[in-house]
Amino acid sequence: MPRTASKTTRKRSKPYTVTSSDTDHVPSASSKTKKSSKENDEKYKLFNKYANTSSGVIDPEGIEKLCSKLKVSHTDIKILMLAWKMKSERQGYFTKAEWRRALKALKVDTTKKLKKALPELEKEVRKPLNFADFYAYAFRYCLTDERQNCIDIETICQLLDMVLGSTFRDQVDHFVDYLKIQNDYKVSTMDQWMGFYRFCNEISFPDMTNYSLELAWPLILDNFFEWMREKQA
Amino acid sequence: MASRQNPKPMTIDEGSVHIDPAVNKLKRILEGKPEPDFLPGEYIGNYTTIYNMCIQKPPHDQSQELYDKYGGIFEDYAKHTVLPSIMEKHDEYMLRELSRRWDINKIMVRWLSRFFFYLDRYFTVRRSLPSLTEVGMTSFRDHVYNNVHFNVKQVIIALVHKEREGQQIDRALLKNVLDLFVENGMGSIKRYEDDFEDFFLQESASYYSRRSSRWIQEDSCPEYMIKAEESLKKEKERVAHYLHSGTEPKLVDIVQTHLLVLVAKQLLEKENSGCSALLRDDKTDDLSRMYRLYHAIPKGLEPVAAAFRLHVTAEGNALIKQAEDAATSGSVEEQVLVRKIIDLHDKYMAYVMDCFQNDTLFHKALKEAFEIFCNKKVAGSSSAELLATFCDNLFRKAGNDKSNDDSTIESTIDNVVKLLDYISDKDLFVEFYRKKLARRLLFGRFNDDHERSILTKLKGQFGGQFTSKMEGMVTDMQLAKDHQTGFEEHIKNLPKGVDFTVTVLTTGFWPSYKTSDLNLPVEMVNCIESFKAYYAIKTNHKRLMWIYSLGTCNLTGRFDSKPIELIVSTYQAAVLCAFNNTDILTYQELLEQVNLSHEDLVRVLHSLSCAKYKFLNKQPASKTISKTDTFEFNSKFTDKMRRIKVCMRKFKKKKKEKTKLIMIVVKQVPLPPVDDRKKVVEDVDKDRRYAIDASLVRIMKSRKVLPHQQLVSECVEQLSRMFKPDIKMIKKRIEDLITRDYLERDTENPSTFKYVA
Numbered sequence: 001m002p003r004t005a006s007k008t009t010r011k012r013s014k015p016y017t018v019t020s021s022d023t024d025h026v027p028s029a030s031s032k033t034k035k036s037s038k039e040n041d042e043k044y045k046l047f048n049k050y051a052n053t054s055s056g057v058i059d060p061e062g063i064e065k066l067c068s069k070l071k072v073s074h075t076d077i078k079i080l081m082l083a084w085k086m087k088s089e090r091q092g093y094f095t096k097a098e099w100r101r102a103l104k105a106l107k108v109d110t111t112k113k114l115k116k117a118l119p120e121l122e123k124e125v126r127k128p129l130n131f132a133d134f135y136a137y138a139f140r141y142c143l144t145d146e147r148q149n150c151i152d153i154e155t156i157c158q159l160l161d162m163v164l165g166s167t168f169r170d171q172v173d174h175f176v177d178y179l180k181i182q183n184d185y186k187v188s189t190m191d192q193w194m195g196f197y198r199f200c201n202e203i204s205f206p207d208m209t210n211y212s213l214e215l216a217w218p219l220i221l222d223n224f225f226e227w228m229r230e231k232q233a
Numbered sequence: 234m235a236s237r238q239n240p241k242p243m244t245i246d247e248g249s250v251h252i253d254p255a256v257n258k259l260k261r262i263l264e265g266k267p268e269p270d271f272l273p274g275e276y277i278g279n280y281t282t283i284y285n286m287c288i289q290k291p292p293h294d295q296s297q298e299l300y301d302k303y304g305g306i307f308e309d310y311a312k313h314t315v316l317p318s319i320m321e322k323h324d325e326y327m328l329r330e331l332s333r334r335w336d337i338n339k340i341m342v343r344w345l346s347r348f349f350f351y352l353d354r355y356f357t358v359r360r361s362l363p364s365l366t367e368v369g370m371t372s373f374r375d376h377v378y379n380n381v382h383f384n385v386k387q388v389i390i391a392l393v394h395k396e397r398e399g400q401q402i403d404r405a406l407l408k409n410v411l412d413l414f415v416e417n418g419m420g421s422i423k424r425y426e427d428d429f430e431d432f433f434l435q436e437s438a439s440y441y442s443r444r445s446s447r448w449i450q451e452d453s454c455p456e457y458m459i460k461a462e463e464s465l466k467k468e469k470e471r472v473a474h475y476l477h478s479g480t481e482p483k484l485v486d487i488v489q490t491h492l493l494v495l496v497a498k499q500l501l502e503k504e505n506s507g508c509s510a511l512l513r514d515d516k517t518d519d520l521s522r523m524y525r526l527y528h529a530i531p532k533g534l535e536p537v538a539a540a541f542r543l544h545v546t547a548e549g550n551a552l553i554k555q556a557e558d559a560a561t562s563g564s565v566e567e568q569v570l571v572r573k574i575i576d577l578h579d580k581y582m583a584y585v586m587d588c589f590q591n592d593t594l595f596h597k598a599l600k601e602a603f604e605i606f607c608n609k610k611v612a613g614s615s616s617a618e619l620l621a622t623f624c625d626n627l628f629r630k631a632g633n634d635k636s637n638d639d640s641t642i643e644s645t646i647d648n649v650v651k652l653l654d655y656i657s658d659k660d661l662f663v664e665f666y667r668k669k670l671a672r673r674l675l676f677g678r679f680n681d682d683h684e685r686s687i688l689t690k691l692k693g694q695f696g697g698q699f700t701s702k703m704e705g706m707v708t709d710m711q712l713a714k715d716h717q718t719g720f721e722e723h724i725k726n727l728p729k730g731v732d733f734t735v736t737v738l739t740t741g742f743w744p745s746y747k748t749s750d751l752n753l754p755v756e757m758v759n760c761i762e763s764f765k766a767y768y769a770i771k772t773n774h775k776r777l778m779w780i781y782s783l784g785t786c787n788l789t790g791r792f793d794s795k796p797i798e799l800i801v802s803t804y805q806a807a808v809l810c811a812f813n814n815t816d817i818l819t820y821q822e823l824l825e826q827v828n829l830s831h832e833d834l835v836r837v838l839h840s841l842s843c844a845k846y847k848f849l850n851k852q853p854a855s856k857t858i859s860k861t862d863t864f865e866f867n868s869k870f871t872d873k874m875r876r877i878k879v880c881m882r883k884f885k886k887k888k889k890e891k892t893k894l895i896m897i898v899v900k901q902v903p904l905p906p907v908d909d910r911k912k913v914v915e916d917v918d919k920d921r922r923y924a925i926d927a928s929l930v931r932i933m934k935s936r937k938v939l940p941h942q943q944l945v946s947e948c949v950e951q952l953s954r955m956f957k958p959d960i961k962m963i964k965k966r967i968e969d970l971i972t973r974d975y976l977e978r979d980t981e982n983p984s985t986f987k988y989v990a
Contacts, residue, residue: 191971191978198983216940219964222961
C-alpha cells in the first residue's frame with residue numbers, strides 16, 4: 001500500500017473516541033486512512049494509558065503518572081514545554097486533541113520515545129523566537145479563570161524560577177527576594193510578567209547601568225531597581 | 234622747442250631736464266622750505282612736456298618711460314627722504330613726522346598726478362596698469378608704511394595706556410595716524426586690523442584683566458560697577474575720538490568680558506555688597522546699574538537673574554523656617570506667614586519692575602524662587618492648606634476688624650490669587666477652601682461681597698471649573714434664604730410649633746457629610762415633616778437628606794435654681810430631651826432611644842457629663858464614658874450665666890421641656906483638625922487618580938500611538954493647571970489602563986503605547 005505523502009491533514013472521526021474533543025478532524029477517505037488510523041491508534045492508546053476514563057482527559061493524576069514514567073518532576077519546565085507544544089488550554093489537564101497535536105509534532109508514539117524527545121523539545125523552545133511565545137504562554141497557562149488576568153505573587157515567584165531560573169539565575173533570585181518582601185502588589189499582570197522577561201534580556205545585571213526610571217518599564221521593576229540600588233549602596 | 238607740425242621726438246632724458254626741476258620745486262614747497270609757488274605757466278608747461286612726450290609716434294612714445302619715472306620719483310623720495318626722516322625720531326615725534334610725511338605724500342601725489350595726467354588718460358587704462366594715484370599711494374605704503382607701522386603701533390598703544398592712566402594725550406594726532414593705517418589698507422580694513430587693532434585689543438584685554446583683578450579685591454560691588462560703567466564710557470569715547478568705528482564693538486566686548494563676565498560670580502556673590510546684599514538693603518540705583526551693565530552683554534543677565542532667584546529663595550526659605558520654629562503644638566501661625574510671604578512678593582516684584590525693567594528673565598526667576606519655597610510643607614501642613622486657612626481667617630475677621638476695610642481686603646485677595654499661582658497642588662487648595670467655606674457659610678457670619686469677589690478673581694485666573702462648586706455653595710445660601718422666607722409664610726397659618734430654620738444645600742457643591750439615623754424628639758419631627766411638605770410643593774424630583782450632625786438647638790433647661798438657655802448641637806439635644814420623660818437612663822437605653830453610633834454617643838455624653846458643665850450626673854463618676862454607665866438629670870445644676878453655649882467637648886445637660894427649637898440643617902461640628910486634613914488629602918488623591926486616568930485616555934484616543942515619555946509629559950502638561958502629578962502615579966495608572974484593555978504596548982517597541990479602540 002502506497003505510503004501517504006503528507007501526514008498533516010489526518011483528521012478523521014474515530015469510531016472509538018470517548019470524548020468529543022477531536023471534532024476538528026476533517027474526514028479524508030483515502031486509503032491512507034487505514035495506515036494513519038493505525039498510527040493514531042498508538043497515540044490514543046498511549047493517551048488512554050494516562051487518561052481518566054470517565055472524564056476522557058488526562059487529569060493532574062494522570063500527568064503525575066506521566067511524569068514519573070518520563071522521570072521528570074511535575075514542576076520541571078519540560079512538562080510546561082510539552083503543554084506549550086500541545087497548546088494546552090487548561091492547567092493540569094490534557095485533552096485528546098492536545099495530546100495528539102504534541103505527539104504528532106514530536107513524531108513519537110510511545111512513552112519511551114516521548115522521553116527521548118524531551119531534550120530536543122527543550123532546545124526548540126529555547127530558540128529566542130519560540131521562547132518569547134513560550135514565556136507568554138506560561139503566564140496564560142496559570143490563569144485559572146477566564147475572567148482572571150493576573151496571578152498571585154507566590155505563583156509568579158515559582159513560575160519565574162521555573163521558566164527563567166536556568167538562564168537568568170541571578171536576576172530571578174533577586175526578583176523573587178524582592179517580590180516576597182514588597183507590599184505594593186499582591187498580584188502580577190501579563191504586562192509586568194513580560195516586563196521581567198524584557199528586563200532579563202536587555203538590562204545588564206547586577207550593575208543595571210542601562211536601566212532608567214524615565215523609560216517605560218513597569219512600575220514594579222522601577223521599585224525593584226530602587227530596592228536593588230539601596231541594597232548595593 | 235620743436236614745432237607743432239614737425240615736433241622733434243623728445244627722449245626721457247631730455248624731458249627730465251624739464252621735469253626734474255619741477256619735481257624738486259614741489260618737494261621744497263611741500264617740505265615747507267622757502268620757495269615761490271608754481272605759476273600757472275609753469276604748471277601748464279610741465280603738463281605739456283609730458284603730454285608731448287606721450288603723443289610722440291612710436292617708437293618715440295615715452296609713456297612707459299614716463300610712467301616708470303613717475304614711480305621712480307616716489308620710490309626715491311620715500312626711500313631716501315621720507316623714511317629716514319621718520320625713523321630718526323621717537324615716540325610722539327615719530328608720529329608727528331609720519332603724519333606730516335603722509336600729508337605731504339598726499340599732496341605730492343595730487344600735484345604730480347596732475348603733471349603726468351596724460352598717462353592716466355590713455356596709457357594706464359590701455360595697459361590696465363595702476364593709476365598714477367595708486368602708484369603714488371602704493372609707493373608710500375611699500376616703502377614707508379610697511380617699515381614703520383610696527384614701531385608706530387607700539388607708540389600709539391603706549392599713548393593709549395597713558396591716557397587710560399589719566400594723562401592727556403594728543404588725540405587729533407592719533408586720529409590722523411590711525412586714519413593713515415586705514416587708508417594704507419587701500420580699500421580694505423585689513424591693514425588697520427592686522428597692524429594695529431589686533432595688538433590694541435590684546436593690550437586692552439590684559440589691561441582690563443589686571444584692572445579687574447585689582448578692583449575685585451579692593452572694591453565693593455557697587456564701587457566696582459561704577460568703575461566698570463566709567464571704563465566702558467571712556468572706551469567708547471576713545472573710539473569716537475580717534476579709533477576706527479569698527480573697533481567699538483570689539484573693544485566693548487573685551488571690556489565687558491574682562492570687567493563683567495569673567496568676574497560675574499565673584500562680583501555678584503560678594504559678601505555684604507553683592508547682589509544679595511543690594512536686594513536686601515533696597516539699593517535700587519546699584520541694582521539698576523547692575524541691570525544696565527549686564528543687559529548689554531548677550532546672556533549676561535543670566536548670572537544676575539540666578540543670583541536674584543537664589544536670594545529670593547533663601548529669603549522665602551527663611552520665612553518658612555521661622556514659621557516652623559514658631560509653630561507651637563503643630564499649629565502654624567499662617568496669618569503671619571502668609572502676610573510675610575505676600576510682603577516678600579511685593580518687595581521683589583517691585584525690584585523686577587523698576588530695577589530690572591520688567592525683564593522676563595527676572596519675572597521667571599521670581600516665579601521659580603516662589604515655586605520652590607511656596608510648595609514646602611510647614612510643620613506638616615501643606616502650603617495649599619495654609620493658604621486656605623489664611624483666607625478663612627481673613628473672611629471671618631473681616632466683619633470685626635475695623636482696620637480691614639474693603640480695599641485692603643480686595644488687595645489681599647489679589648495677593649492670595651497671585652500666591653496660589655505658585656502652588657502646584659491647586660486642587661488641594663480647592664478642597665481645603667471648600668471645607669472651610671462650608672463652615673463659614675453655615676456657621677459664621679459671612680460677607681457675600683468678599684466671598685464672591687475672591688471667587689470671581691480665582692475664576693478669572695484659573696478658569697470656571699476651578700470655582701464652580703464654590704460658587705454653587707455661595708448661591709445656595711442665597712436660595713436658602715428665599716426658601717426660608719417661603720417656608721415661614723407657609724407655616725404662618727398653621728398651629729405654632731417650634732421655631733425652625735432650614736438651610737437647603739445642593740449635594741455635589743458641598744463637601745460630603747455623614748448622615749445618621751438619629752431618633753429625633755417628637756417636637757423636632759413635626760418640624761421636619763412640615764418642611765418636607767412645604768418643599769414637596771415647591772419642587773419636584775428633589776430628595777431631601779437631613780444632616781443632623783450639623784444642626785444646633787436652643788434649649789431651655791429648667792433647673793431648680795433658674796432656667797438657663799443652652800445652645801447645643803442636635804445630637805446633644807436629642808440626648809438631653811430623652812430626659813424629658815424620665816430622670817435616669819442607662820447608656821444602653823440611651824443608645825436605643827437616640828440611635829446614635831457608639832462613637833458619637835460617647836462624645837455627646839462626655840460633653841454633657843464629664844466636661845466643664847455637668848448637666849447629667851454619671852454613675853460611676855469617672856472621667857470616661859463606658860457602656861455600663863448610668864445617667865441622671867442634674868437638676869441642681871446652675872451657673873451665673875443665663876445662656877450657655879456647649880461645644881461638643883463639653884456637654885451641658887439640658888433638662889426638661891424645650892420651648893424653643895432652632896435647628897439649622899447642615900452645619901458642621903468641627904472635627905479634630907488632623908483627621909480633617911487626612912481626609913481632604915485622601916479625597917484629593919482619589920480625584921487625582923481619576924483625573925490622570927481621564928487625561929491619559931483622552932491623549933491616547935486622539936494620538937492613537939505615543940511613546941511613553943511623550944505620553945507622560947503631555948499628561949503632566951494637561952494636569953498642570955490643577956496639580957503636579959507624581960510620575961509614579963502616572964505609571965501606575967498607565968499599567969492599570971493596560972490591564973483594563975484601554976491601552977497596550979506596541980509589540981515591536983515596548984516603550985510605545987497604542988490605544989485600544
